[in-house]
Amino acid sequence: MQTKLDSVQLKTLALQFVIGDSTGQIKDSYPGHHGKLPSSPEYHEPLGFISGDTLYATYNYPAILFIQVAIWPIILTIIISALFIICIVNFYRTIRNEKKSGEYRKSFIDNLVHDLKRPVGNQIKACYLLPTLPPDEQESFLEDNRKQLNEMLQSINRMLLQSTDAHGLQLNVKEFNLKETLEALKQKDRWNTQNKQFDIDVDFRSDNPIITGDYHFLFAVFQNLVDNALKYSGDQVKIQITCTDQDAQHVLIQIEDNGFGIPLKNLKHVFERYNRGDHQGNKKIKGHGLGLHYARIVIRAHGGKIDIQSEEGKGTTLFVTLPRKAKIKNKYKQ
Incomplete structure (x- = not known):
């Protein structure tokens, strides 16, 4: 019994002893009176050959213990x-x-x-x-x-x-004319649309058109944003590009369209890689859900930011903020 106590590391157990005769009747017990012999006692020992009495010993193991x-x-x-x-x-x-x-x-x-x-x-x-x-x-x-x-x-x-996804973003930073870059987006022969009537208007309100950045990357971003506006719109597309001075050090470019808009449930995921929202399986509208994801990488690499506002059925507006003269590292990673 002591071995059993030590094995479970319990100091307090209710020990029970029962003496039964050869017929299976209980002659004595401690504590109290037991109506039957224990079915699986921990210890039993014959008390005499002639009497046939047997001592049974067990213990109560409460659930709380x-x-x-x-x-x-x-x-x-x-x-x-x-x-x-x-x-x-x-x-x-x-x-x-x-x-x-x-x-x-x-x-x-x-x-x-x-x-x-x-x-x-x-x-x-x-x-x-x-x-x-x-x-x-x-x-x-x-x-x-x-x-x-x-x-x-x-x-x-x-x-x-x-x-930009493989080994970081390598920027070739130079001054370039932002007004001329945005005006180039107005050229209709640059866009391949099928049976769509579209108009792209550029309103450049800044007095200084020169900014610092990687022209090729930024132009690819603007082209992608306009291309999205054309793809996710109806047959009559109106795109308004507006550039203003946010402050002395930053310019703000807004690209607004009258397209399908983005449902609220999808709006917070538009900059995620491979996300196309409700157009995920639409093969009529080409795309892989990469453009906005990489556009954000390029904008952030220039020290700027990109935000979006949209309402389903009422179009989308993208806000691109760029520094005029940013201190840009040679390599930018996500």
Whole structure:
């Protein structure tokens, strides 16, 4: 009995002793009176060969004592089990997200190759065919090639934004004319729209059009923002680009459209990678949910910020704040 007590490290247990005869009747017990012999005693010992009496010894193990002893091991087991389950769930989510990212990357590369391959091939063909065409056909032929080159330029700009994800963002910082950059977005032949009537208006209100930054990255960002406004709109598109002086050190560019707008539930996720909201599976509207994500990286790398306001059915407005002369590191990572 003492060994049992020591094994469970309990100092207080109610010991019970019962003496039974050869017929199974109880002759005596301590404490109190027992109606039957214990079915599984901890200890039993014959008291005599002739009488056939047997001493049975057991102890009462109350639930409260079990809880006192086992409570911390139980809590620890529950915590470890919960952490194990969380790790499994996170591991599953990581695998699922990586698989989804791989699918998007493959789709992006396939589309990019397709977008670049066709206009390059057509330009090579144009080099051979153009001298042989009559003058009246040359103009139409050149117009088609120019549109295809604009498509290729947009694909290259998307690829430029995509490159910001690999090894950080390398900026080539120089002064450039922001007004001329925004005015270039008005050119309708730059955009490839199908059966859409659109108008892009630029209102440049700043007295000083010169800012510091990487022209190629920033132009790719503005082009992407306008391209989104054209894609996620109806057949009659109105885009208003306004540039003002936020203060002496910053300029504010607003790009407002009359498009579909963004539901409130999706608005907080628009800058996340691969997020396209309710258009996730819409193959009629091309896109991979990368443009706004990389646009924010570029804007932040310049020391600026980008915000969005939208209402479903009433259009979207993007606010881009850029410093005029920012101290930019050579390399920026997310």
